[in-house]
Amino acid sequence: MVINDMAKDVDLAKHYLVPKHSVLSDTEKAKILEHYRITPKELPKIAKKDAGIAHLEVKEGDVIKIVRNSPTAGKSVFYRVVN
Amino acid sequence: MDPIIKEYKDKLPEKVLAEIEANIPARISQTKLREIMELTVVEYGRMKVEAGESVGLVSAESIGEPGTQMTLNTFHFAGVAEMNVTVGLPRIIEILDGRKEIKTPMMEIYLRKPYSSGKDIKQIAANIKETTLVDIIAEISITVSELVLEVTFNEAKLKEFSVTASSVAKLLQKSVGSFTITVDGLRLVLKPKTKDLKNLNELYRIKEKIKETFIAGIKGIKQVLPVKREEEFIVITAGSNLKDVLKLEFVDEERTTTNDVFEIASVLGVEAGRQALINEVFKVIENQGLNVDIRHIMLVADAMCAGGVIRGITRTGVVSEKSSVLARASFETPIKHVINASLIGEVDYLTSVVENVMINQPVPVGTGMAGLMVKPGSVEKK
Structure with missing residues (x-):
């Protein structure tokens, strides 16, 4: 997630508001869907062009794992499907 | 571990x-x-919250009740540059409605070391502020006899923003192409090229227009205010332009933030937008001395961000996503929804809460969620 046309390289993923995003492999994805007994359609969405996943290579239908910093649980895991 | x-x-x-x-x-x-x-x-x-608990309703009540006690005022920032900040109920409404244009956009710009020590802080702040032509001139006038515009610069200001009369002339040329600009020391003379521009009305319009010509700084930053926070100096601004500010060499790009959640969502992604939304709502509630559990706000933020973009709690936002016609109609503009639904033959499967309240049926909440199934033949006859 580096924007080139600037005086310095800015890695936006390091911003304190941005949680860690990662792409799930197909087996991990199947496991998650099985665990929650849902179809990918029922997951919350994330745009393909979203700035948070600009540094990842994603295609439509991929599931993104997001590890949020939560004030109540410490770390909480959230999933979004790319659309 | x-x-x-x-x-x-x-x-x-x-x-x-x-x-x-x-x-x-x-x-x-x-x-x-x-x-x-x-x-x-x-x-x-x-x-843990039990399955079937109506968490949304509890959240609505828990945020709504303290909301009745919130002030309606905006408050002033004490300091050299007076700044207004929307707080209290208007701010909550603004965030939860998902307004794209917020009333008082603001940024908190953190600086990298060694800039954060406070040395030259005024100069740094001045660099960030949007400078337009009107900020660096001494006078702008129309010479009626010759029908030309004359701009006289303030020499000290030119130095302060490190621009020259000729560099400004180039910038001006871009915005008013139909004028010939000649530089004369600290003066610029703008002469119209075409005849139809040679009247006072037109010249006056152009004069007002070129006053706003962008010269230096960051577009959108209307005011700057250096403040000391704990051990370092930061710059608070009125107006917001996160993308361009992050590019600045002396800005700490990891902590700099804005109060415009849409801007954060577009520059840093929905997840960052969600977090910013929670922070902003919580800040207001805390400021007012109220006590709302952060989980309620997190729930609202999750609902608003579930679609991948931030949607407000309005009839065009999250409410429009509801599958049930009756649920949508119960929010706002009922007749419009009912008419549209009947025109396209929409079916309501009555799977959610509001529509079941309307037709006086058990709502799928708590014990209402469970149904009873009987396997034919499995019940013994007596």
Whole structure:
């Protein structure tokens, strides 16, 4: 997630508001869907062009794992499907 | 971390595990520890919200009630540059409605070391502020006899923003192409090229227009205010332009933020937008001395961000996503929804709460969620 046309390289993923995003492999994805007994359609969405996943290579239908910093649980895991 | 505690990583949240880790005695037997962990899992499960609990309703009440006590005022920033900040109920409404244009956009710009020490802070702040032509001139006038525009610069200001009369002339040329601009020391003379521009009305319009010509700084930053926060200096601004500010060499791009959640969502992604939304709502509630559990706000933020973009709680936002016609109609503009639904033959499957309230049926909440099924033939006859 580096924007080139600037005086310095800015890695936006390091911003304190941005949680860690990662792409799930197909087996991990199947496991998650099985665990929650849902179809990918029922997951919350994330745009393909979203700035948070600009540094990842994603295609439509991929599931993104997001590890949020939560004030109540410490770390909480959230999933979004790319659309 | 103890291997036994680690085993429970999937069953308990990180914070609980850390708390156990910190509180167990140094020498504890494996069986005891396992017993503790098992008990914790049971207790944790008991503390969770039960399936079928109407969390949205509880959140609405929990945010709504303290909301009635919020002030309606905006407050002033004390300091050289007076700044207004929307707070209280208007700010909450603004965030939750998902307004794209917020009333008082603001940024908190953190600086990298060594810039954060406060040396040259005024110069840094001046660099960030949007400078237009009107900020660096001494005079702008129309010479009526010759029908030309004359701009006279303020020499000190030119130096302060490190621009020259000719560089400004180039910038001006871009915005008013139909004028010939000649530089004469500290003066610029703008002469119209075409005849139809040679009247006073037109010249006056152009004069007002070129006053706003962008010269230096960051577009959108209307005011700057250096402040000392704890041990470092930061710059608070009125107006916001996160993308361009992050590019600046002396800006700490990891902590700099804005109060415009849409801007954060577009520059840093929905997840960052969600976090910013929670922070902003919570800040207002805290400021007013009220006490709302952050989980309620997190729920609202999650609902608003579920679609991948931030949607406000309005009839064009999250409400428009509801599958039930009756639920949508119950929010706002009922007739429009009912007419549109009937025109396209929409079906309401009555799977949610509001529509069932309307038709006087049990709502799918709590015990209402469970149904009873009988396997034919499995019931014994007496």
